[in-house]
Amino acid sequence: AQKVTQAQTEISVVEKEDVTLDCVYETRDTTYYLFWYKQPPSGELVFLIRRNSFDEQNEISGRYSWNFQKSTSSFNFTITASQVVDSAVYFCALSERYTNAGKSTFGDGTTLTVKP
Amino acid sequence: GAVVSQHPSWVICKSGTSVKIECRSLDFQATTMFWYRQFPKQSLMLMATSNEGSKATYEQGVEKDKFLINHASLTLSTLTVTSAHPEDSSFYICSARGQGAGFEQFFGPGTRLTVL
Secondary structure, three states, X not given: OOEEEOOOOEXXXXXXXXXXXXXXXXXXXXXXXXXXXXXXXXXXXXXXXXXXXXXXXXXXXXXXXEEEEHHHOEEEEEEOOXXXXXXXXXXXXXXXXOHHHHOEEEOOOEEEEXXX | OOOEEEEOOXXXXXXXXXXXXXXXXXXXXXXXXXXXXXXXXOOEEEEEEEEOOOOOEEOOOOOOOOEXXXXXXXXXXXXXXXXXXXXXXXXXXXXXXXXXXOOOOEEOOXXXXXXX
């Protein structure tokens, strides 16, 4: 069965600090997709990134970077030089290509608070 | 990116009434739509998966007679909460997925239901 664990329930940092949000997943499929979403107080989910299981290349997008390591089943998300606007709940999600009909399983989320 | 709309964005109703929530894919054909429920400070819980033209598949523990899902076209799915009660108050989010690789879901902005 697919499972996503975000061990950090809440993180609080001061503006300009770097912060890493952890995500560990479990799956039996060899083909799967990993996602990160941001949910600001407004509630709408904002898509941040998708990574497929065959692409372990790390990605950087502005202040955001993602570290995908199949060996440890982790897909961690780092925000560099955090800003107050980064305050939100961040969800990591997993979709298996063959098992579970591609349904997404979400982690419990990490609430990030960036203080000025 | 693909856009998914939800209507209404919020609704308040009396206990015992039924409420219909619409989910539309605006610029792509959604072969599959998902309905999620999110309680405050919790993760998204998948309620059901609907494929156009076929009956929805409900997750374990979700009452199909309580939460009626209709996916009548490739751009519209509806969720009807029948005989709503205060415990049905929640944030309901739909997502849509088109054909092709990636298994990326595009999320609607959510509907906040409050049952008095």
